[in-house]
Amino acid sequence: xxxxxxxxxxxxxxxxxxxxxxxxxxxxxxxxxxxxxxxxxxxxxxxxxxxxxxxxxxxxxxxxxxxxxxxxxxxxxxxxxxxxxxxxxxxxxxxxxxxxxxxxxxxxxxxxxxxxxxxxxxxxxxxxxxxxxxxxxxxxxxxxxxxxxxxxxxxxxxxxxxxxxxxxxxxxxxxxxxxxxxxxxxxxxxxxxxxxxxxxxxxxxxxxxxxxxxxxxxxxxxxxxxxxxxxxxxxxxxxxxxxxxxxxxxxxxxxxxxxxxxxxxxxxxxxxxxxxxxxxxxxxxxxxxxxxxxxxxxxxxxxxxxxxxxxxxxxxxxxxxxxxxxxxxxxxxxxxxxxxxxxxxxxxxxxxxxxxxxxxxxxxxxxxxxxxxxxxxxxxxxxxxxxxxxxxxxxxxxxxxxxxxxxxxxxxxxxxxxxxxxxxxxxxxxxxxxxxxxxxxxxxxxxxxxxxxxxxxxxxxxxxxxxxxxxxxxxxxxxxxxxxxxxxxxxxxxxxxxxxxxxxxxx
Ligand code: NDP
Numbered sequence: 001x002x003x004x005x006x007x008x009x010x011x012x013x014x015x016x017x018x019x020x021x022x023x024x025x026x027x028x029x030x031x032x033x034x035x036x037x038x039x040x041x042x043x044x045x046x047x048x049x050x051x052x053x054x055x056x057x058x059x060x061x062x063x064x065x066x067x068x069x070x071x072x073x074x075x076x077x078x079x080x081x082x083x084x085x086x087x088x089x090x091x092x093x094x095x096x097x098x099x100x101x102x103x104x105x106x107x108x109x110x111x112x113x114x115x116x117x118x119x120x121x122x123x124x125x126x127x128x129x130x131x132x133x134x135x136x137x138x139x140x141x142x143x144x145x146x147x148x149x150x151x152x153x154x155x156x157x158x159x160x161x162x163x164x165x166x167x168x169x170x171x172x173x174x175x176x177x178x179x180x181x182x183x184x185x186x187x188x189x190x191x192x193x194x195x196x197x198x199x200x201x202x203x204x205x206x207x208x209x210x211x212x213x214x215x216x217x218x219x220x221x222x223x224x225x226x227x228x229x230x231x232x233x234x235x236x237x238x239x240x241x242x243x244x245x246x247x248x249x250x251x252x253x254x255x256x257x258x259x260x261x262x263x264x265x266x267x268x269x270x271x272x273x274x275x276x277x278x279x280x281x282x283x284x285x286x287x288x289x290x291x292x293x294x295x296x297x298x299x300x301x302x303x304x305x306x307x308x309x310x311x312x313x314x315x316x317x318x319x320x321x322x323x324x325x326x327x328x329x330x331x332x333x334x335x336x337x338x339x340x341x342x343x344x345x346x347x348x349x350x351x352x353x354x355x356x357x358x359x360x361x362x363x364x365x366x367x368x369x370x371x372x373x374x375x376x377x378x379x380x381x382x383x384x385x386x387x388x389x390x391x392x393x394x395x396x397x398x399x400x401x402x403x404x405x406x407x408x409x410x411x412x413x414x415x416x417x418x419x420x421x422x423x424x425x426x427x428x429x430x431x432x433x434x435x436x437x438x439x440x441x442x443x444x445x446x447x448x449x450x451x452x453x454x455x456x457x458x459x460x461x462x463x464x465x466x467x468x469x470x471x472x473x474x475x476x477x478x479x480x481x482x483x484x485x486x487x488x489x490x491x492x493x494x495x496x497x498x499x500x501x502x503x504x505x506x507x
Pocket of ligand 1: 396
């Protein structure tokens with residue numbers, strides 16, 4: 001007998017309350033591991049965006065939130081971190097059933113990262129230089145000068161499906177830390193965890209400080225990033241949509257930060273410790289089935305080590321267990337959607353057509369118990385040249401391109417020969433060599449003998465077309481403030497204000 005379980009419908013979260021879409025329409029949220037419908041979410045429209053932005057604007061303009069003392073704001077940020085920790089299980093579940101991230105990764109990494117980010121920024125907001133006094137100027141006359149840092153206002157965040165919660169907090173935490181309000185549009189594949197996060201945060205902030213509107217990017221996203229009452233836009237996603245958002249935000253000159261795609265190079269030097277470099281390089285590319293913007297998708301291997309490295313990589317990759325993300329024994333979950341799976345398979349075909357050699361994986365697989373899911377084997381190509389499509393374009397799937405080199409300078413040149421510049425890595429036993437290579441790599445983060453090691457107190461963002469601005473760390477607080485210079489004259493006598501003579505001449 002078929003059991004008819006009613007799926008939950010998630011509304012928008014606006015002004016501290018659950019609010020259905022003005023149209024009453026919804027869209028389906030599907031588990032990428034099984035193909036099953038897991039929830040429905042409100043299909044937003046510009047009208048819903050208008051309500052959310054209105055609530056965020058009112059919460060900002062009212063003043064209590066933006067004028068809160070730093071030590072009180074730090075308490076709020078700590079309270080948010082406690083909310084996340086106390087509700088970790090539910091958040092991890094919602095994240096896993098919609099994004100396909102494993103509960104093992106979400107529990108061991110994502111939740112801790114989010115808690116740590118709010119706590120780190122709680123420390124930073126107390127020490128932040130909200131007001132700096134400049135020295136008395138030597139000319140044209142004595143004055144007191146200050147630099148004040150103030151919140152920007154209403155922030156809009158448009159977020160992707162790969163790490164929905166973590167990437168949302170990269171925007172929510174600094175926005176709230178500096179006294180802004182925020183409206184988030186999560187990716188349509190993965191709205192659930194962001195909605196839950198907003199509900200948890202709203203328990204400790206005034207209504208309207210955090211709002212979420214769900215629905216299609218082209219409608220809800222565009223209405224949000226063009227809204228005249230939005231002051232700042234923060235986006236993570238594809239470089240293509242990033243370009244569009246920049247164009248749209250230009251209409252009203254909104255402050256904009258973008259975290260976009262990558263094709264990150266990973267260079268093995270001849271003296272690398274292969275015992276850590278091989279699992280480390282696979283950790284760098286196959287975590288979350290390669291659906292991470294900073295994945296190390298191009299591995300540069302010296303001729304001398306090539307065959308040994310490839311043999312080792314294939315042996316290790318074949319041990320990675322694909323499965324249901326809710327099973328703690330699963331190493332890697334599904335691809336987010338059938339469409340994305342087809343895109344990845346098309347890239348694999350392109351690799352073969354261009355003459356690369358497929359040495360591992362390359363096919364979609366059916367996982368027992370997850371027959372409706374989208375799974376692709378960890379895939380490794382050798383004989384890749386840096387000009388091939390699979391070496392130049394962001395695949396966002398479990399595909400590693402191994403590229404040989406004979407000279408380190410040649411490897412660095414190829415590493416930098418991309419439109420992207422998000423992350424890079426180098427493996428060597430020699431720290432001096434590592435720093436020498438790191439200096440020459442054009443990337444926002446360089447890992448030496450490691451990968452994916454992001455920190456709440458370190459900036460993350462891209463060189464070149466991987467983005468604009470930085471998230472996390474003090475840099476993220478700067479990105480959510482604006483700077484005001486205040487001049488106070490100390491020259492009350494008109495006759496001593498000789499600079500007025502520039503206009504009035506000597507009279
Ligand atoms: P997108 O860049 O299309 O989507 C990211 C976010 O932008 C989603 O919330 C999306 O909404 C929204 N969006 C889409 N179009 C617009 C628009 N015109 N105006 C405003 N917002 C918009 O990524 P995809 O999900 O389509 O993935 C495509 C590719 O992007 C991947 O294959 C990968 O290469 C790359 N990517 C990179 C990520 C990164 O972290 N750098 C993360 C995710 C993807 P909606 O979901 O409703 O479409």
